[in-house]
Amino acid sequence: MLNVYKKYLAATYEWIMRSIANGRGGSCAYYRPLSGWSEPYPETTGYLVPTVLAAGQTLNRLDAPKVAVELGDWLLSLQQGEGWWPGGLYSRRRTDLAPSVFNTAQILDGMVALYRTTGGSSWLDALERASTWLAAGVDEGGRWTLGNYRNAFNPSYYTQVAWPMLEAWSITKKTEVRNAAERVLELVLTRRRSNGAFNCWGFAPGQPAFTHTIAYTLRGLLESARILGAWERFGQPALLALETIQRRCELAGGRLAAAFDENWRQTSWYSCLTGNAQIALCLLHLERKETDLRLVNTAAKLVDSVCKTQRIDLPASPINGAVAGSNPFWGRYMTLRYPNWAAKYHCDALCTLMYRLRQEGLH
Amino acid sequence: MAGVVLTAGYDRSLHALAIGELLKRRGIELSGVIVVSHFSVERIRAVIRQKGLSPLIAYALGRKRLGQAGASLAPLQEFFAAQHIDRTPMRRWARKAGVPVRLVSHINHVDAVRFVRQLKPDRVIYAGGGILRDAFIDAVDGRVLNAHSGPLPEIRGMNACEWTLLLGLCPAVTIHLVDHGIDTGTVLETIPLPLVQDDSIASLRERCIVVGISALVEWASRPLPERLTSRRLTPSSRQCFVLAPALRELLEQRLTQLLKPCVH
Numbered sequence: 001m002l003n004v005y006k007k008y009l010a011a012t013y014e015w016i017m018r019s020i021a022n023g024r025g026g027s028c029a030y031y032r033p034l035s036g037w038s039e040p041y042p043e044t045t046g047y048l049v050p051t052v053l054a055a056g057q058t059l060n061r062l063d064a065p066k067v068a069v070e071l072g073d074w075l076l077s078l079q080q081g082e083g084w085w086p087g088g089l090y091s092r093r094r095t096d097l098a099p100s101v102f103n104t105a106q107i108l109d110g111m112v113a114l115y116r117t118t119g120g121s122s123w124l125d126a127l128e129r130a131s132t133w134l135a136a137g138v139d140e141g142g143r144w145t146l147g148n149y150r151n152a153f154n155p156s157y158y159t160q161v162a163w164p165m166l167e168a169w170s171i172t173k174k175t176e177v178r179n180a181a182e183r184v185l186e187l188v189l190t191r192r193r194s195n196g197a198f199n200c201w202g203f204a205p206g207q208p209a210f211t212h213t214i215a216y217t218l219r220g221l222l223e224s225a226r227i228l229g230a231w232e233r234f235g236q237p238a239l240l241a242l243e244t245i246q247r248r249c250e251l252a253g254g255r256l257a258a259a260f261d262e263n264w265r266q267t268s269w270y271s272c273l274t275g276n277a278q279i280a281l282c283l284l285h286l287e288r289k290e291t292d293l294r295l296v297n298t299a300a301k302l303v304d305s306v307c308k309t310q311r312i313d314l315p316a317s318p319i320n321g322a323v324a325g326s327n328p329f330w331g332r333y334m335t336l337r338y339p340n341w342a343a344k345y346h347c348d349a350l351c352t353l354m355y356r357l358r359q360e361g362l363h
Numbered sequence: 364m365a366g367v368v369l370t371a372g373y374d375r376s377l378h379a380l381a382i383g384e385l386l387k388r389r390g391i392e393l394s395g396v397i398v399v400s401h402f403s404v405e406r407i408r409a410v411i412r413q414k415g416l417s418p419l420i421a422y423a424l425g426r427k428r429l430g431q432a433g434a435s436l437a438p439l440q441e442f443f444a445a446q447h448i449d450r451t452p453m454r455r456w457a458r459k460a461g462v463p464v465r466l467v468s469h470i471n472h473v474d475a476v477r478f479v480r481q482l483k484p485d486r487v488i489y490a491g492g493g494i495l496r497d498a499f500i501d502a503v504d505g506r507v508l509n510a511h512s513g514p515l516p517e518i519r520g521m522n523a524c525e526w527t528l529l530l531g532l533c534p535a536v537t538i539h540l541v542d543h544g545i546d547t548g549t550v551l552e553t554i555p556l557p558l559v560q561d562d563s564i565a566s567l568r569e570r571c572i573v574v575g576i577s578a579l580v581e582w583a584s585r586p587l588p589e590r591l592t593s594r595r596l597t598p599s600s601r602q603c604f605v606l607a608p609a610l611r612e613l614l615e616q617r618l619t620q621l622l623k624p625c626v627h
Contacts, residue, residue, distance in 0.1 A: 300610060304608065
């Protein structure tokens with residue numbers, strides 16, 4: 001199986017490289033069969049950086065560090081003076097630049113990875129400015145009033161903002177950044193329901209959440225707990241939701257519903273493939289703490305579920321190695337498109353799974 | 364004693380047939396047999412949910428028997444030969460033995476529950492048919508015995524043999540009462556089953572079935588605990604599910620190392 005996974009990783013990585021080759025500096029947000037490549041997307045380009053570095057190393061791609069730096073340079077050129085990045089796709093013609101909390105945090109993730117890899121001062125400067133800007137915008141209640149995707153809505157998946165803030169704090173040691181991140185996490189914890197779900201963990205309040213944003217929420221908690229050494233406070237609260245999802249996935253033979261509402265009612269006629277990969281990552285990261293191959297088992301099934309949807313036998317095709325938004329392709333998450341973040345998370349999940357299986361002695 | 368009711372996962376269940384025949388030879392009253400139909404909407408739906416459409420398509424094309432695990436049947440064949448049990452479909456066997464039999468589309472069907480209630484058995488011996496739900500379990504006040512192919516409480520759920528080996532535990536068969544959880548009922552007996560030279564996963568599974576058959580026959584007439592308690596789940600009791608291909612490959616690679624004596 002390791003050889004099989006490596007083939008899928010290589011194909012997915014090459015697709016990401018193709019998205020960069022067509023991205024005029026960044027990585028294209030998605031590929032759509034009828035209309036081709038989209039504009040580049042700074043947010044997802046940002047968190048593609050650690051993926052390029054990690055997957056590139058696994059695949060022995062010697063140019064991976066250079067590619068990552070070039071992505072970083074492009075992102076630096078878009079960072080605004082106060083430290084934020086704007087939301088949305090990039091276009092030279094755009095003039096309506098507005099700050100985005102979530103997008104800034106995902107690009108911050110890329111800056112952290114580049115600093116840790118190269119030690120370069122430009123990355124340090126960028127991550128300091130970004131994390132300072134993020135921290136300054138958090139009120140005492142853990143909310144941002146400026147830079148939200150939807151008006152004043154601070155979704156629970158902002159744990160995925162707290163996490164990069166804490167990664168930045170671990171480098172800069174600026175206490176205001178850590179304190180702000182903790183306020184964000186505490187706000188999310190107040191939304192935890194007795195069934196393990198979190199209110200407002202979707203794109204809009206009161207609506208079913210894609211597994212994509214559910215996984216953001218849970219992963220943000222797990223990683224924040226790791227950085228802070230605070231498992232009981234921030235990691236434990238994610239456990240019931242993760243185990244509920246794990247069980248649902250296993251009972252469905254490795255298939256995962258695309259979305260769940262806050263009572264765990266599921267939308268299961270399609271899967272959100274990005275969410276599948278992200279949940280696999282959550283399980284693998286939890287397993288680092290709990291050492292239980294039963295979690296790896298479910299993660300493997302989720303990874304397999306994404307691999308099964310990929311074409312890797314058409315090397316000349318722009319969909320070779322791509323990961324669709326949904327399975328079936330016409331599902332409601334990123335309908336009829338192949339997002340770059342789906343490929344990103346699938347690469348991450350493949351790398352992490354392969355590493356774990358090798359640790360167990362699989363050869 | 365009010366007799367025993369036996370379940371069978373399908374009409375040609377060797378597992379159930381062996382238990383029924385051995386109970387009869389011991390003079391233990393078998394008050395009824397419930398057979399789950401191989402071809403029911405519920406079963407087909409469950410197969411699709413778990414495995415997708417491929418097994419059904421393969422079955423329709425005559426390539427594979429539905430539900431067939433493809434494992435070696437050597438230990439079970441040897442058991443049947445040693446016990447001189449003729450292979451007969453369950454319903455035919457039951458009719459010949461004068462045992463009332465009910466064919467149902469799924470084990471929790473109202474007909475199955477009603478059948479058990481009417482018979483008022485002393486206990487039910489579970490030899491397949493799917494997860495039992497509350498109504499069935501309550502119909503016999505929780506006196507349902509199962510042979511689980513792994514040590515409890517550590518290994519609950521599916522592929523118990525495989526998970527036992529993968530998690531580094533010693534193989535065992537556990538006789539337990541079925542309650543409202545998944546393999547959380549009162550443990551009656553744990554029977555170690557050391558690996559033997561040349562064991563494979565398939566042969567170990569079969570040996571677990573054979574040990575389970577004998578143990579269930581023994582427990583058909585033993586007194587049951589008066590107070591039946593459900594074990595409280597602990598983190599080590601995470602439920603096991605069917606192995607993913609990568610984990611199965613890991614287990615196969617490890618098996619030669621595992622063929623060493625282990626201590627309970």
